Amino acid sequence: xxxxxxxxxxxxxxxxxxxxxxxxxxxxxxxxxxxxxxxxxxxxxxxxxxxxxxxxxxxxxxxxxxxxxxxxxxxxxxxxxxxxxxxxxxxxxxxxxxxxxxxxxxxxxxxxxxxxxxxxxxxxxxxxxxxxxxxxxxxxxxxxxxxxxxxxxxxxxxxxxxxxxxxxxxxxxxxxxxxxxxxxxxxxxxxxxxxxxxxxxxxxxxxxxxxxxxxxxxxxxxxxxxxxxxxxxxxxxxxxxxxxxxxxxxxxxxxxxxxxxxxxxxxxxxxxxxxxxxxxxxxxxxxxxxxxxxxxxxxxxxxxxxxxxxxxxxxxxxxxxxxxxxxxxxxxxxxxxxxxxxxxxxxxxxxxxxxxx
Amino acid sequence: xxxxxxxxxxxxxxxxxxxxxxxxxxxxxxxxxxxxxxxxxxxxxxxxxxxxxxxxxxxxxxxxxxxxxxxxxxxxxxxxxxxxxxxxxxxxxxxxxxxxxxxxxxxxxxxxxxxxxxxxxxxxxxxxxxxxxxxxxxxxxxxxxxxxxxxxxxxxxxxxxxxxxxxxxxxxxxxxxxxxxxxxxxxxxxxxxxxxxxxxxxxxxxxxxxxxxxxxxxxxxxxxxxxxxxxxxxxxxxxxxxxxxxxxxxxxxxxxxxxxxxxxxxxxxxxxxxxxxxxxxxxxxxxxxxxxxxxxxxxxxxxxxxxxxxxxxxxxxxxxxxxxxxxxxxxxxxxxxxxxxxxxxxxxxxxxxxxxx
Numbered sequence: 001x002x003x004x005x006x007x008x009x010x011x012x013x014x015x016x017x018x019x020x021x022x023x024x025x026x027x028x029x030x031x032x033x034x035x036x037x038x039x040x041x042x043x044x045x046x047x048x049x050x051x052x053x054x055x056x057x058x059x060x061x062x063x064x065x066x067x068x069x070x071x072x073x074x075x076x077x078x079x080x081x082x083x084x085x086x087x088x089x090x091x092x093x094x095x096x097x098x099x100x101x102x103x104x105x106x107x108x109x110x111x112x113x114x115x116x117x118x119x120x121x122x123x124x125x126x127x128x129x130x131x132x133x134x135x136x137x138x139x140x141x142x143x144x145x146x147x148x149x150x151x152x153x154x155x156x157x158x159x160x161x162x163x164x165x166x167x168x169x170x171x172x173x174x175x176x177x178x179x180x181x182x183x184x185x186x187x188x189x190x191x192x193x194x195x196x197x198x199x200x201x202x203x204x205x206x207x208x209x210x211x212x213x214x215x216x217x218x219x220x221x222x223x224x225x226x227x228x229x230x231x232x233x234x235x236x237x238x239x240x241x242x243x244x245x246x247x248x249x250x251x252x253x254x255x256x257x258x259x260x261x262x263x264x265x266x267x268x269x270x271x272x273x274x275x276x277x278x279x280x281x282x283x284x285x286x287x288x289x290x291x292x293x294x295x296x297x298x299x300x301x302x303x304x305x306x307x308x309x310x311x312x313x314x315x316x317x318x319x320x321x322x323x324x325x326x327x328x329x330x331x332x333x334x335x336x337x338x339x340x341x342x343x344x345x346x347x348x349x350x351x352x353x354x355x356x357x
Numbered sequence: 358x359x360x361x362x363x364x365x366x367x368x369x370x371x372x373x374x375x376x377x378x379x380x381x382x383x384x385x386x387x388x389x390x391x392x393x394x395x396x397x398x399x400x401x402x403x404x405x406x407x408x409x410x411x412x413x414x415x416x417x418x419x420x421x422x423x424x425x426x427x428x429x430x431x432x433x434x435x436x437x438x439x440x441x442x443x444x445x446x447x448x449x450x451x452x453x454x455x456x457x458x459x460x461x462x463x464x465x466x467x468x469x470x471x472x473x474x475x476x477x478x479x480x481x482x483x484x485x486x487x488x489x490x491x492x493x494x495x496x497x498x499x500x501x502x503x504x505x506x507x508x509x510x511x512x513x514x515x516x517x518x519x520x521x522x523x524x525x526x527x528x529x530x531x532x533x534x535x536x537x538x539x540x541x542x543x544x545x546x547x548x549x550x551x552x553x554x555x556x557x558x559x560x561x562x563x564x565x566x567x568x569x570x571x572x573x574x575x576x577x578x579x580x581x582x583x584x585x586x587x588x589x590x591x592x593x594x595x596x597x598x599x600x601x602x603x604x605x606x607x608x609x610x611x612x613x614x615x616x617x618x619x620x621x622x623x624x625x626x627x628x629x630x631x632x633x634x635x636x637x638x639x640x641x642x643x644x645x646x647x648x649x650x651x652x653x654x655x656x657x658x659x660x661x662x663x664x665x666x667x668x669x670x671x672x673x674x675x676x677x678x679x680x681x682x683x684x685x686x687x688x689x690x691x692x693x694x695x696x697x698x699x700x701x702x703x704x705x706x707x708x709x710x711x712x713x714x
Contacts, residue, residue, distance in 0.1 A: 025416065025505020032415060053412045058389060058518050059382065063499050066423045066555030067562070103562040138505060142420050143559075148382020148495060148520065150592055152562050161415050163505065185547030188581040190540060192560045198423030199556015202500075203549045205424070205460040205509050224545040225582055235507055 005115055007122070010050035019128055022166035024303065025136060029126040029162040033119045033139075037105050039154040046111075048119055051161065057146035061153040067143035068198035069098035072302045073259075074165075075120045075135040075355065077127040078342045083120060083355040085137075086341045088113050090259045094196060095139065097257075101195040103152040104141060112139070116160060117355045123162055124355075132167030132338070136303075168304045173326045173334065175310025178233055179216035180282055181207050182315065186231065186254075188224025193231070193254030201235065208234070216313065218299075222282065224254065230280045236299030236307060237261035240285060241329050243293045250277040260300040260337070266349055267336055273329075282314050289319045296327035305341075306334040362472055364479070367407035376485055379523035381660065382493060386480040386519040390472055390496075394462050396511040403468075405476055408518065414503035418510040424500035425555035426455035429659045430616075431522075432477045432492040432712065434484040435699045440477060440712040442494075443698045445470050447616045451553060452496065454614075458552040460509040461498060469496070473517060474712045480519055481712075489524030489695070493660075525661045530683045530691065532667025535590055536573035537639055538564050539672065543588065543611075545581025550588070550611030558592065565591070573670065575656075579639065581611065587637045593656030593664060594618035597642060598686050600650045607634040617657040617694070623706055624693055630686075639671050646676045653684035662698075663691040 010030045017027045028051050035046040062068045071091045076084045092109035099106055116137065120127075127135040139160045143153030184207035187193025192200060204221075211219045218234035230249050232238060237258040240247045246268050249255055268275045288294045297309035310324035321327070339345030343352055367387045374384045385408050392403040419425045428448045433441045449466035456463055473494065477484075484492040496517045500510030541564035544550025549557060561578075568576045575591035587606050589595060594615040597604045603625050606612055625632045645651045654666035667681035678684070696702030700709055 023506075026503075028416065028503075051415070054415050055410045056413055058408070058411055058516050059385065059495075059520075062420060062555075063425055064427050064495070064497060064555060065558035065562075066425060067559040068420055068423060070421050101563060102559050103566055136505065138416070138421070140421060146383075146385075148493065149380075150558055150562075150565075152566070159415050163416075183547060185545050188542050188545040188548070190542030190581065190584075191545070191548075192556070197556065197559070198419075198421060199549070199554065199560060201422035201507055202424040202459050202554070203556060205422075205507075206458060208507075209460055209509070224547065227547075 005118065006045070006047040008047065008049045016126065017164070019130060019133065019166070022128065022133065022164055024165050025138070025163045027163055029123040029164070031119060031122055032162070033115055033160040035158045037156040037158070043105070043107065043158070046115060048122060056144065059146035059148060061143035061145050061147065064148065065143070065150060066199045067102055067104060067153055068140065069095065069102055069104065069196055070138060070140035070198065071095050071196060073137045074302060074341070075127055075137060076342045077124070077129045078344060079129065080343070082343050083124055083127060084341065084343050085116070085120070085353040085355060087259055087263070087351045088116060088353055090262070091139070094257060094259070095141070098195040098197060099141060101192060102197060104143070104156060107158065119160060119162065120355050126162065126164050128164055130167070132169060134165055136163045136165045138163065173308055173331070175308040175321070175324055175326055176217040177215065177311040178218050178220050178309050178313070179211040179214055180312060180314040181211070181219040181221055182227060183207070185224040185227070186221040189253045191224070191254060194251070194256055196256060204235070220312065228281050228283070230282060230285065231255050233299040233309065236301035236304065238299050239264060239297065240280070240294060241296040241327065242288045245274045245276050247276045247278065247280055249280055258300055260302060260305060263337060263351065264300050264333060267333060270348070286314060286317055286319065294319060295322060296330050297321050298330045298333070305337050306330055362475065363402070363404040365404065365406045373483065374521070376487055376490065376523070379485070379490065379521055381522050382495070382520045384520055386483040386521070388476065388479055389519070390476045390517040392515045394513040394515070400462070400464065400515070403472055405479060413501065416503035416505060418500035418502050418504060421505065422500070422507060423556045424459055424461060424510055425497065426452065426459055426461065426553055427495060427497035427555065428452050428553060430494045431659060431698070432484055432494060433699045434481070434486045435701060436486065437700070439700050440481055440484060441698065441700050442473070442477070442710040442712060444616055444620070444708045445473060445710055448496070451614060451616070452498070455552040455554060456498060458549060459554060461500070461513060464515065476517060476519065477712050483519065483521050485521055487524070489526060491522055493520045493522045495520065530665055530688070532665040532678070532681050532683055533574040534572065534668040535575050535577050535666050535670070536568040536571055537669060537671040538568070538576040538578055539584060540564070542581040542584070543578040546610045548581070548611060551608070551613055553613060561592070577669065585638050585640070587639060587642065588612050590656040590666065593658035593661065595656050596621060596654065597637070597651060598653035598684065599645045602631045602633050604633045604635065604637055606637055615657055617659060617662060620694060620708065621657050621690060624690060627705070643671060643674055643676065651676065652679060653687050654678050655687045655690070662694050663687055
């Protein structure tokens with residue numbers, strides 16, 4: 001790979017949006033990172049350039065056969081002015097697993113983390129320093145060859161765009177209502193569920209829309225084989241506090257290996273709370289609920305960090321969790337995780353990576 | 358919808374490629390059709406414009422969450438100079454089913470067939486009149502809104518590009534070697550298998566690559582639940598001649614509803630051959646093979662029309678079909694179907710649609 005990173009600065013910086021109007025992934029910074037892949041040549045021409053539209057052939061394979069993968073991460077700026085990334089090397093490791101599953105070429109993770117740091121340093125003033133706000137980072141890789149043969153593309157583009165995002169919980173954490181999905185399936189073993197692949201997300205929209213019509217914010221996905229075992233909630237991993245334990249579905253090939261999931265498990269174990277990774281049937285969960293043992297439930301993901309679940313509907317069986325209020329463990333996890341992310345709490349696992357100027 | 362189709366002709370026509378160098382989906386004609394969708398306004402601005410690159414925001418949803426569907430069909434030009442489409446209304450009906458599954462807006466099928474006819478008429482001289490050659494037609498719809506929220510896009514683009522394609526069987530029909538896939542899964546009930554969705558194709562590349570390493574050209578996909586019942590072959594539907602019957606997997610929600618599949622069933626029934634649409638386990642197929650009843654196997658799809666299977670490998674059990682030669686029924690189906698497509702055989706079902714100038 002040609003490792004020389006070229007930087008072309010924009011001639012006209014954009015006006016920054018008002019902090020109370022940030023939303024999620026709507027506004028973009030002045031620059032982006034791009035790098036090209038050509039079969040036989042490998043990755044080449046890494047560069048930081050002004051954020052601009054892409055020119056794609058209408059036959060570009062990504063538009064037809066969905067060879068596209070992405071990552072999601074954040075940069076945080078704290079009161080002291082420090083800019084921090086959270087376990088960025090994990091994102092590029094997972095990117096490589098996603099690329100492998102989609103028959104796409106591997107990237108050099110170390111080079112990518114370094115390039116990302118340079119991009120974030122350049123865009124430092126775009127990172128809101130307010131509590132809960134951050135700079136969302138979206139690395140993605142797309143197949144660009146214009147050809148209708150059903151085979152892997154011979155050319156790809158890796159791009160990183162940055163978007164300042166508002167606080168996920170602008171009005172405090174509000175537990176969500178979840179519908180246990182029994183018609184649509186997100187993923188099945190042997191499929192692409194454990195890769196961060198574009199198609200997984202489009203395929204999930206219909207179930208989400210139907211749940212919304214029923215008054216629920218998201219769905220709880222069950223396994224594709226038996227339609228019985230819990231996999232994910234919306235586009236997050238899911239955890240349940242059952243008595244003194246915390247349960248989460250074991251990674252089985254169709255569940256995404258969340259980095260927030262992994263961090264949550266580390267924190268819980270560090271606190272002496274037993275974490276049980278296993279196959280969890282909805283029946284078993286409902287049984288725990290009827291016995292009064294299901295105390296809290298929450299999703300984990302980059303956007304929300306920790307998202308409390310207040311209400312679960314399984315075929316009409318309703319489970320109300322912690323009186324539809326955010327539970328104490330959920331709150332502690334959220335505060336600890338975001339505290340580490342903003343460099344305000346002890347980072348005993350060495351997760352935070354500082355971006356120097 | 359605004360139904361006024363605008364036509365902007367190219368100022369410089371491209372040089373046409375040599376007929377022996379056409380390939381599949383590599384060369385494109387002078388013009389394309391485009392139409393935009395905006396939430397609250399519907400589809401608007403249908404136009405035929407010079408074939409040109411697209412400008413897409415790097416945050417366009419199609420590149421991240423895979424909201425993209427497509428169709429594939431062909432225009433044929435026969436010796437008498439007639440230009441014919443094959444059941445085009447079926448493609449736009451299926452397009453609407455795919456759009457629905459992906460939470461994307463419906464199109465007006467009649468309007469689309471009419472617009473397509475105008476586009477094909479304009480590009481008539483791009484259609485090779487040689488035997489087996491045709492003009493491949495690729496309508497597709499992509500989500501264009503630049504936003505990272507995981508929800509349906511509020512804007513879309515529908516595009517039709519045209520590509521002159523060479524004969525699929527330049528050296529006569531050659532039966533392919535197929536590996537029965539037991540690790541990867543293409544689709545599962547409740548998923549997106551019966552929609553013509555971008556992500557289905559990228560997800561299938563890895564299995565295809567591994568089959569090639571083992572010396573096979575394609576895979577035979579089994580169902581995602583039990584890994585036992587036959588679904589598709591490569592990106593085609595599949596048929597088996599067993600004794601006096603022809604078997605094909607029944608549509609079950611995870612199998613694509615092929616238009617060539619449907620046409621094949623019509624022809625066979627018309628010939629008095631019983632077609633059995635049912636769940637077919639590989640075991641049952643292998644049993645028929647060991648009894649000497651499995652006489653022919655073939656895939657059906659737009660690109661190949663009919664593709665003979667000569668060799669099936671199921672966990673080391675090898676099935677050699679018709680001495681690895683194209684069987685008589687496979688040949689008859691290919692000749693009849695292409696004869697109708699080129700307007701050279703009786704079209705008793707009224708499948709051919711003439712494009713007038």
